Amino acid sequence: MTDREPGDDGLGARLARDLPRYTAPPHVRRAVLETPTAAPRPVWVTPLLSAAATALLLLLVGVGLLPPRAPADPARRLVGAVVTEHTRALRWGVRHQEGLPAAWLTRESGIGVQRIFTGDERLGFVGAEPVYLDRERGMALHYRDVEGHLVTYVVLPAGTLTVPDRRRVQIDRFRPALIRDDGFSAWLWRQGGVACVIVADMAAPDQLDRFKDYYLRVRLATEPFPAE
Amino acid sequence: MADGDFRREALGHLDALYNFAVYLTRNPPDADDLVQETYLRAFRFSDRFQPGTHLRAWLFQILRNTFLTFYRLREREAALAEDGVPDWDVPMFHDAPDDDRGAMDAHTDLERAMRRLPEEFRTVLLLAEVEGMPLEEVARVMGCPVGTVKSRIFRAKERLRVLLKDYGTR
Numbered sequence: 001m002t003d004r005e006p007g008d009d010g011l012g013a014r015l016a017r018d019l020p021r022y023t024a025p026p027h028v029r030r031a032v033l034e035t036p037t038a039a040p041r042p043v044w045v046t047p048l049l050s051a052a053a054t055a056l057l058l059l060l061v062g063v064g065l066l067p068p069r070a071p072a073d074p075a076r077r078l079v080g081a082v083v084t085e086h087t088r089a090l091r092w093g094v095r096h097q098e099g100l101p102a103a104w105l106t107r108e109s110g111i112g113v114q115r116i117f118t119g120d121e122r123l124g125f126v127g128a129e130p131v132y133l134d135r136e137r138g139m140a141l142h143y144r145d146v147e148g149h150l151v152t153y154v155v156l157p158a159g160t161l162t163v164p165d166r167r168r169v170q171i172d173r174f175r176p177a178l179i180r181d182d183g184f185s186a187w188l189w190r191q192g193g194v195a196c197v198i199v200a201d202m203a204a205p206d207q208l209d210r211f212k213d214y215y216l217r218v219r220l221a222t223e224p225f226p227a228e
Numbered sequence: 229m230a231d232g233d234f235r236r237e238a239l240g241h242l243d244a245l246y247n248f249a250v251y252l253t254r255n256p257p258d259a260d261d262l263v264q265e266t267y268l269r270a271f272r273f274s275d276r277f278q279p280g281t282h283l284r285a286w287l288f289q290i291l292r293n294t295f296l297t298f299y300r301l302r303e304r305e306a307a308l309a310e311d312g313v314p315d316w317d318v319p320m321f322h323d324a325p326d327d328d329r330g331a332m333d334a335h336t337d338l339e340r341a342m343r344r345l346p347e348e349f350r351t352v353l354l355l356a357e358v359e360g361m362p363l364e365e366v367a368r369v370m371g372c373p374v375g376t377v378k379s380r381i382f383r384a385k386e387r388l389r390v391l392l393k394d395y396g397t398r
Contacts, residue, residue, distance in 0.1 A: 011385050012357040018338050019358055024246035028260050032242060032267045 075164050078156070079179045079186045081133040082197040085140055086152040086184060090201075094127040094142040094150075105130060109139035111155045111194060112227035117218045119143055123151060138194075139224075143214075151200045151214055155224045158195040163188055171212045174219055187215045193226045234274050234283075238267065241287050244359055248288060251354055252295045254343050265298075266291040285365040292351060292369060341391035349384035356381055 024032075099118075106112045108130035119125030126142040131154065138156035145151060167177035176189035180203060187198040198218060202211040245266060249259035269290050270277075277286055342350055348370070355366045356377070367374045 011388060012353075015338070015342075015353060015357040016360065019342060020339055021243075021358075022247045022250040022256070022259070023243045024263065025256075025260070028246060028263055029242060031260075031264050032239065035264070035267050035271055 073164075074161050075177065075188055076179065076181070078134050078161065078195060079181050079188055079197055079199070082140075082152065082154045082186060082199050083181045083184045085131055085133055085154060086150070086199040087182075089140075089142055089152060090150055095129075097125075097127045100125065100128055100141075105139050106227050108137075109155075110137045110157070110226065110228045111139045112225050114223035114225065115221060116141070116224075117143075117153075117221035120217065122146060123214055123217055126150070143218075145210075145214070149200050149202060151198060153218050153222075154197045154199070155194050156197075157226050158190050158193055161190065161195045163190055169212075172216055174215075176215060176219075185211055187211070189219075191219075191224065194224050196222075196224065231274070234277070235271070237283055238270055238287060241284050242267075244284070245287060245291055248351075248354055248359070249291060249295070251342060251350055252292070252347065262291060262295055265294050269294065282365055282368070285361070285368045288355065288359075288361075288369045289371075296347075337392060337395040341388050341395065344391055345384060345387055348380060349387060352377060352380040353384050353388070 100116060102113060102116065105128050117123075117125075123143045123145050126144050128139060128141045131138050131140045133154065133156060136156045136159070138154055141153045143151045143153070163177045164179075165177075167179055168175040169178045174189065176187040179186045179188055183203055184199050184201055185203045185207075187196075189196055196219075198215055200211060200214065202208075242263070246259060246263050249262040249266075250256055253259045253262055266287065270287055277283065342353070345353070351370060352366060355361045355369060356363065361369075363374045363377050367377045370377065370380075
């Protein structure tokens with residue numbers, strides 16, 4: 001390297017001189033030599049692909065302009081909105097926060113907390129943010145478990161929401177409803193004047209016990225209330 | 229560039245790419261796969277290569293991107309052996325020159341220290357110092373500004389010195 005940093009004690013030169021170099025073994029060389037080159041693309045492919053891409057784009061824009069079909073059941077609609085928030089966090093990531101900014105979160109979300117689950121050895125806290133879901137302000141807290149599952153906990157004003165009885169599951173002394181949506185599992189329950197939802201991509205039967213455990217960890221350590 | 233010329237020139241970088249792949253994957257069988265995958269992609273997308281630009285940097289960029297996409301996760305999973313000792317910390321057989329024992333140990337330490345560096349530090353040292361790439365080419369391979377490359381080189385060397393000190397070599 002010509003543009004060496006001042007203070008370099010020859011480590012760069014030593015690397016160039018002493019670091020063992022590996023040469024490609026014969027079988028790799030043979031495999032690479034036999035790698036086929038891309039066949040030349042027929043002349044009609046490019047315009048055809050362009051036309052197909054344009055048609056697809058128009059279709060996507062058209063679909064996007066249609067009014068979304070929201071489920072009539074308020075519980076399902078709420079869970080659907082939380083699942084959308086969860087997938088957004090999965091896709092775009094969550095800004096990591098060292099501590100939980102409780103005062104700011106209450107101010108921005110309209111949800112207060114007496115106590116809040118800030119993570120433990122199994123479920124680490126990732127970040128928290130105010131959200132606007134199903135026409136309500138609320139808060140979302142994201143955790144990640146030791147296996148890498150993102151777990152999203154959302155609190156919104158409960159309003160007149162009713163938790164569907166037929167979906168309730170007994171966990172310890174609580175009975176939240178278990179709702180599946182789009183490949184995700186969600187716990188839904190009312191607590192004081194707020195509705196709480198926990199979502200994770202833990203829809204397999206053998207993941208249910210762990211998902212129950214996550215519910216208990218959050219439920220026992222969190223006491224939210226409507227601050228407005 | 230004609231197809232035959234492109235292949236010929238690309239194959240001229242095989243050993244350098246293989247060496248880079250071994251240090252990235254820390255595992256020769258994975259390096260075999262990574263290099264083959266790199267050439268497969270390079271030949272498949274040869275029409276995207278702009279003649280007159282640096283083929284070497286383009287190939288290294290494909291290799292690194294392929295590594296980051298497909299191999300890193302596997303690498304992270306395999307990072308710790310059952311006894312908790314990183315398996316890549318075990319000295320490997322390699323083509324080190326067959327000279328005296330002290331020099332051999334120094335080679336091994338240097339190699340072990342390199343293997344312990346984070347990927348971005350390993351990459352920047354391998355490209356800039358071992359392959360002798362100009363900083364602009366390194367920046368292109370790593371997809372970052374030249375200034376970032378410089379600071380990574382500086383920090384990588386600092387980290388490498390500490391590791392070498394741990395091994396008792398300078």
